[in-house]
Amino acid sequence: MKNGIAGIDERDAFDDIIDVRTPAEFAEDHIPGAINYPVLDNDQRIEIGTMYKQLSPFEAKKLGAAYIAESIARHLRESFLTRPRQWRPLIMCWRGGERSGAMTHVLRRVGWNAAQLDGGYKAYRRHVIDQLETLPAQFGFTVIGGATGNAKSRLLQALARQGQQVLDLEALACHKGSVLGVLPDTPQPSQKRFETLLLATLAPFDPARPVYVEAESRKIGQVFLPTPLLERIRASACVRIDAPFDARVEFLLRDYDYFVADPAALDARLDALRDLHSRETLAQWKAYAHAGHWRTLVAELLQRHYDPLYQRSQERNFSGFGTPKTYTPADLDAASIDALAAHIIDDADVLPPAA
Numbered sequence: 001m002k003n004g005i006a007g008i009d010e011r012d013a014f015d016d017i018i019d020v021r022t023p024a025e026f027a028e029d030h031i032p033g034a035i036n037y038p039v040l041d042n043d044q045r046i047e048i049g050t051m052y053k054q055l056s057p058f059e060a061k062k063l064g065a066a067y068i069a070e071s072i073a074r075h076l077r078e079s080f081l082t083r084p085r086q087w088r089p090l091i092m093c094w095r096g097g098e099r100s101g102a103m104t105h106v107l108r109r110v111g112w113n114a115a116q117l118d119g120g121y122k123a124y125r126r127h128v129i130d131q132l133e134t135l136p137a138q139f140g141f142t143v144i145g146g147a148t149g150n151a152k153s154r155l156l157q158a159l160a161r162q163g164q165q166v167l168d169l170e171a172l173a174c175h176k177g178s179v180l181g182v183l184p185d186t187p188q189p190s191q192k193r194f195e196t197l198l199l200a201t202l203a204p205f206d207p208a209r210p211v212y213v214e215a216e217s218r219k220i221g222q223v224f225l226p227t228p229l230l231e232r233i234r235a236s237a238c239v240r241i242d243a244p245f246d247a248r249v250e251f252l253l254r255d256y257d258y259f260v261a262d263p264a265a266l267d268a269r270l271d272a273l274r275d276l277h278s279r280e281t282l283a284q285w286k287a288y289a290h291a292g293h294w295r296t297l298v299a300e301l302l303q304r305h306y307d308p309l310y311q312r313s314q315e316r317n318f319s320g321f322g323t324p325k326t327y328t329p330a331d332l333d334a335a336s337i338d339a340l341a342a343h344i345i346d347d348a349d350v351l352p353p354a355a
Contacts, residue, residue, distance in 0.1 A: 004104060006090055006115040008127050014090035014115065020099045021092075021121065029192035031092070031124050032200045037079065039071040039099050040064070061098075068102050076106070085111060092117035092124075125192065128199050135199070136232040138207045141167075142348070143233055145215040145314070145324060146241035148178060148306035149248030149298075151332040152214045154255075155241065158341035159212045165205045167213040172197045175221030177214075178306070180269045182221065184258050194223040210348055217313060238324040239344060243332050245302070251332040252298050263289040273305065 001010060011017060017034040019026055022045050026036040040048065044067050052060035089107060093100035096119050107114035117123065144152045153170055160166040174188045175181045189197065205211055213233055218225055225233075243251075259266040266289050270282050281304070288297035325347065329340050 001115050004108060004115050005096075005118045007118050008123050010115075011090055011117070014088045016087075016089045017117075018089045018091045018103065019093075019121075020103050021094055025094065025121070028190045029125070029196050030121070032196065034092070037071075037075045037103075039068040039075075039093075039103060064098070065102075068099060072103055072106050075103075076110075080107075083112065086113075088113045088115075090115050090117055093120050095122045096120035128192075128195050131199050131203070132195060132226045133228055135202055136226075136229040139202070139205060139211045139232070140207075141233050141236035142210045142212050142344075143215050143236050143238040144212060144241065145238050146243075147248070147302075147310040149252045149302060149332075150241040150243050151251050151255075151337055152241060154251075154332075154334075154337050155341055155344075156212055156214060158337050159345070162338075162341055162345060164341075164345060165209055165211045167198075167201055167205075167211055169198075169214060169216050169220060169225065172201065173220040173223050175223075177216060177220050179272045180256065180259075180266070180301075182269060184262070184265065188221050188223060191223050195226065198226070198229070212344075239347075240324045240326045241340070242326050242328050244328075244330065245299075247330065247332045248302065249295060249298050252302075253294055256298075259289070260292075260294060277305065 001013075006014070011031065017031050019030050019034040019036050020039045021030075021036070022038050022040055022042045023036060024042045025045075026034075026038070030036070044064075048060050048064045048067070051063065089112065091100045091104045091107070091114055096117055100116050100120060104114050104116040119126075144155055146152055153168065153176070156166045156168050160168070170177050170181070172189075173194055174183055174186045176183065188194075202211075215233070215238065216225060216230075218230055263286075267286050270285055274282060285297055285300065288294070288300075327340060327343065329336050
């Protein structure tokens, strides 16, 4: 740190990272572990920005300074008065300018060894992009493949419980990866937030140990995998899960049980398939759902949509996997998935490389 300014690589040396951007900016993305103490709220930032462009930069700065001073005073009274003299906060805003500068100045005048993040969030965003360009190449991935319903995400969770390094892309994306994969009451992160979470997961991994990941397409819901990561995954060793059809149906009935409580939500998701299936087919599938014929619906979705889609995807995107080692669990209940994870771990040293 020099003259109250710290670089992005120094952030771990501070007790707290204080992000003074608006709640909306913070929600879109932020440094992991940062705390939001906004000095302008969402409406105030819009007001100041509009005044700056349409009226006068000087008038905008006067009003902005008043808002910022009021907010800093409130944060001091409500949040910072109990902090000890030794507290070292790192203050950041959008690009290390007026907002973080004002907060840093006040805290330093009080006597805390506060610093301003050089370049603000924009510097951190460049750091994320740069790291995701190079970091994936450091790891040896073991890719879990298999058609829909083979409990691949649950298998990743079991591998993690058994001490393995796991990159669960669908968990980070808050989406199950298919057209029906929208999670109820769980919005997806922004692209920026997804990439921040991705880096935060990858960075602590040991390159000397395998990283387990599910075979994914480029897009998971509305977020995209960074190209270097996707290419690394597609060049990695793969195993394939091939459970019996009836076991897959049973698993999906459990895994998507929230649709049973809300068939109307399923209707909306099925409508997204209208370019791939006829109006009559979609109407029949909706009728199955509303009549409670869930087993029939799941079986038809697998046979007529997911399995053909999986086959085309493998031929197009994962042909480099060659002939992966295949595991054929008889069931996909919790105990069977745990046993499968242990089996895969035992085989880790003999898995075939990518073709």
